[in-house]
Amino acid sequence: MAVESRAETERQHPVSPVAADVRLDRVTKNFDDVTAVDDVSLEIERGSFFALLGPSGCGKTTTLRMIGGFEEPNAGTIYLGEEPVTGKPPYKRDVNTVFQSYALFPHLSIFENVGFGLRRRGVRGADVRGRVTEILRLVGLSGMEKRKPRQLSGGQQQRVALARALVNRPRVLLLDEPLGALDLKLRKQMQLEMKAIQHDIGITFVHVTHDQEEAMTMADRIAIMNGGRIEQLGTPGELYEHPQTAFVAGFLGISNLLPGTVSAMDAVRLDDGTTVKVPQEALRGRSGRVAVGVRPEKIRLGHGEENRLSGHLLETAYVGVATQYVLDTRAGNISVYVQNSEPGAQQAVTGEISWSPDSTFVVDSMEGAEAE
Amino acid sequence: MLDSAAAGLPFREARLRLSTIFWRRPWLKALALLALPLAAFVFVYLGALVALFVSAFWQINDFTAKVEHVWTLDNFNTLIHDSVYRRIALRTIGLASAVTLTDAVLAFPLAYFMARIAGGKTRALLFVLVLMPLWSSYLVRIYAWRTILAHDGALNWSLNKIGLPNVGLLYTNWGMWIVFSYIWLPFMILPVYAALERIPQSYLEASQDLGGRGWRTLRSVILPLVLPGLVAGSIFTFSLTLGDFITPLLVGGPSSSFIGNVVEEQVGQPNVPFAAAFATVPVIVMGFYLLIARRLGAFEAI
Numbered sequence: 001m002a003v004e005s006r007a008e009t010e011r012q013h014p015v016s017p018v019a020a021d022v023r024l025d026r027v028t029k030n031f032d033d034v035t036a037v038d039d040v041s042l043e044i045e046r047g048s049f050f051a052l053l054g055p056s057g058c059g060k061t062t063t064l065r066m067i068g069g070f071e072e073p074n075a076g077t078i079y080l081g082e083e084p085v086t087g088k089p090p091y092k093r094d095v096n097t098v099f100q101s102y103a104l105f106p107h108l109s110i111f112e113n114v115g116f117g118l119r120r121r122g123v124r125g126a127d128v129r130g131r132v133t134e135i136l137r138l139v140g141l142s143g144m145e146k147r148k149p150r151q152l153s154g155g156q157q158q159r160v161a162l163a164r165a166l167v168n169r170p171r172v173l174l175l176d177e178p179l180g181a182l183d184l185k186l187r188k189q190m191q192l193e194m195k196a197i198q199h200d201i202g203i204t205f206v207h208v209t210h211d212q213e214e215a216m217t218m219a220d221r222i223a224i225m226n227g228g229r230i231e232q233l234g235t236p237g238e239l240y241e242h243p244q245t246a247f248v249a250g251f252l253g254i255s256n257l258l259p260g261t262v263s264a265m266d267a268v269r270l271d272d273g274t275t276v277k278v279p280q281e282a283l284r285g286r287s288g289r290v291a292v293g294v295r296p297e298k299i300r301l302g303h304g305e306e307n308r309l310s311g312h313l314l315e316t317a318y319v320g321v322a323t324q325y326v327l328d329t330r331a332g333n334i335s336v337y338v339q340n341s342e343p344g345a346q347q348a349v350t351g352e353i354s355w356s357p358d359s360t361f362v363v364d365s366m367e368g369a370e371a372e
Numbered sequence: 373m374l375d376s377a378a379a380g381l382p383f384r385e386a387r388l389r390l391s392t393i394f395w396r397r398p399w400l401k402a403l404a405l406l407a408l409p410l411a412a413f414v415f416v417y418l419g420a421l422v423a424l425f426v427s428a429f430w431q432i433n434d435f436t437a438k439v440e441h442v443w444t445l446d447n448f449n450t451l452i453h454d455s456v457y458r459r460i461a462l463r464t465i466g467l468a469s470a471v472t473l474t475d476a477v478l479a480f481p482l483a484y485f486m487a488r489i490a491g492g493k494t495r496a497l498l499f500v501l502v503l504m505p506l507w508s509s510y511l512v513r514i515y516a517w518r519t520i521l522a523h524d525g526a527l528n529w530s531l532n533k534i535g536l537p538n539v540g541l542l543y544t545n546w547g548m549w550i551v552f553s554y555i556w557l558p559f560m561i562l563p564v565y566a567a568l569e570r571i572p573q574s575y576l577e578a579s580q581d582l583g584g585r586g587w588r589t590l591r592s593v594i595l596p597l598v599l600p601g602l603v604a605g606s607i608f609t610f611s612l613t614l615g616d617f618i619t620p621l622l623v624g625g626p627s628s629s630f631i632g633n634v635v636e637e638q639v640g641q642p643n644v645p646f647a648a649a650f651a652t653v654p655v656i657v658m659g660f661y662l663l664i665a666r667r668l669g670a671f672e673a674i
Contacts, residue, residue: 091582106597116579116592117581120584121583
């Protein structure tokens, strides 16, 4: 499989509006008295790999199931292309789903499983054979046609589920935690393979996951969901470098968040009195209480950069590619990652750290949220 | 070692040694578990079956009415060549098949509703309604049906009320068909319900997702997966009808004898060898039935 082509996949995004394949317009879904999806609007570009990311119960799966037609929204409209599909049953929607449990039909052979959708569309005989053979080759399962699903490993079943959906060439492919049941190594491999397949065939993928690393590896754009709403939507780079909320900052990777008060157009005074410089656009007109964030790998040991703090070392942890230091400063505890680029070189930690204003982001104060 | 501690020691040690013996030999544990049921199975069940088969090849002395232990195929010859017995056997098998089919057709929609549509309370209520007839005696229910089907019974009374003529169902094969279908229906509903309930919702969603409408999903996904349940239920309905002799006696007419009625009659004659020979017929029929069921793949999912 063309995993190598992965190297060429860049995360470029044309700014000009591309036709949306999926559009959600103020969609709300209630289950009894629980609001699973709360007034969500969303556009997914044609041919993109889109991820809905969030903790369990954030509404991401419900959103996916509404696009697939398995749940009906209580309010709002869902469009596939220009066509509103709200109220249409799944078999009238030009989407296919890869289910979390794969949902392969146990009584049918792999060939019949993959050919199921084609036959429902009136494809017959040699055409079915040709397309099933082709798609099974694409997912690397040639020669497995006669087997039953239970004779396949978890990873192979996952590929059959993918093939069964893709063979119909839907407008949109929906993936509901498709890699959740696989072990870590296989999961990593499948992430790259699925990314490559999506790149090759160009169908829009909408992928639901709670694994931030998986979303960042595979998706062009990610919507981070929390409490039935979209917290932030953007490319993996945007979300990681410029999280808008404390939730996003905490959900994607590790971040140090230090409470403080806006003191200038481009500065925040931390609670210990230190003033740190931040990019003006990071403040975005905020005033009063905020939290300043910086990623652990952006912090240097020593006072080489403009934003400086001092503290004493609490813990050291060797994590392979990097060494993690936890420092206790008067502004709060801070994690620092230092790359282990030279063998055996443990850096002397003086308790002085610094980072560039450009690496600094600002999110709304968490003080209200922490009480929750 | 202290003397006071040693007092309780031999017992404890013996217990430990015993558990070690069992731990080291798993087959011994299995044997200990199975000894009682296995003995009951071999002596009571297999024993009775063997006795049945063996005595089918004996004969009765016409004068003394005593069983003679002489090997003969006479009993089976009579069964095959006497058209009365052939007709009785075919009637029994035919009615058992009809009852099985009827129960399958009745049970599927109800079981489907219970398993996949009804809410918790409705489901519980339906369960009670399905099982309630089993709380009362089989005889009571047959007599109840006699009063319904009788000439001046509830059925004809209702028919007359809406201006329809009387029907004479009591003492006919139709009457037996209705009563048998009613009596064995719960035994079909329960396994079909269990099979339906085991189908993950995602299979049905996957079928819809791939373009399968209701009928297609039913035919291509649900029915093949429910087949083991239908076969399990049909084994009950088929074999229970096959072996019955009370309903034919009370609901069937004078020309509605079942294999069971002949067996009972022959035991009373007493001609036990002939009764035994006729009693092997349902056993053989069930054997073939299970073979066909296996051919259909009914046991693959077990």
